[in-house]
Amino acid sequence: MDLRQLEIIRAIADAGSFTAAGDKLHVSQSAISRQILLLEEELGEAVFHRIGRRIRITPAGESLLQLSNRVFQDLQDTVSAISDKQETLRGTLRLVGGMTVCLYVFPTLLAEVRRVHPNLDLKITVGSTERSIAMLRSGGGDLGLLTLPIDASDLVSVPVLREELLLVTYPSHPLAQRRHIAATDLNRQSFILFETGSITRRLVNEFFTREGIDADIVMETENVEIIKAMVRTGLGIAIVPWQAAEVDVRNKQLFASRIANYPLFRETGWLYPKMGRLPRGVAEVLRVFESVRPRLDAATQAPKQL
DSSP states (O other), X not given: OOHHHHHHHHHHHHHSSHHHHHHHHTSOHHHHHHHHHHHHHHHTSOSEEEETTEXXXXXXXXXXXXXXXXXXXXXXXXXXXXXXXXXXXXXXXXXXXXXXXXXXXXXXXXXXXXXXXXXXXXXXXXXXXXXXHHHHHHTSOSEEEEEEOOOOTTEEEEEEEEEEEEEEEOTTSGGGGOSOBOGGGGTTOEEEEEOTTSHHHHHHHHHHHHHTOOOEEEEEESOHHHHHHHXXXXXXXXXXXXXXXXXXXHTTXXXXXXXXTOOEEEEEEEEEEOOSSOOHHHHHHHHHHHHHHXXXXXXXXXXSOO
């Protein structure tokens, strides 16, 4: 058996006859028949049944047809991959992500992508999880970096970052003076939180429910910068990722602390549509991300002693 015979099987199955397959491959009908006869003699099985002028593929032929499809798809993918590596990466890549990702992750990543692939046109859309998923499904986005978990069977989900969530208060708030904060200390406190429906908010709500915390929610927003601004003015306290609070904490504009016996974390991961072969642009962004991942990992982890 050789590749030419596998190619002939595909042509016959597609064209419906030996003669039409010969026309498709630019060879005579007798050459097609000869190759199929040789293959059947080698296998000891019929590949096609001849019924008058019609043909019907046998179970053995069907197995060979599936093999042929796999082999030629692998060949095409390999040739494409080799060609891709020899060409400058061009075109447009559309990234989607939440506010925190766009503020604290994408700048580092995109600076490196532009350095490695200066001819790649990057388009960024910031939005909610629902909007980002809708864009990935509709083709309006190629690759998303979103808070997990996300239940979407038509999308590939790859966790890449684990972020610590901390309680942040303004420095003169009574809780800022405590070395240890228990979950019960948060009861009846005024909170500024991420919007209802977001995965981060769901994590916080689950924490409140589990610990029986009756929180007074005075404001909701998807914008972490607005959350911090409201906390600085004394409107309330919040639970945000460390990387969003680090600069404010170091500048003593905010006070960050862990909640005793209840560490809070959220996962962020890549999402993209399921497909046989990743577009080169998507594969390259994922590869570049891995090169800067140690820096991003470090930025998400708060010091042991706050």
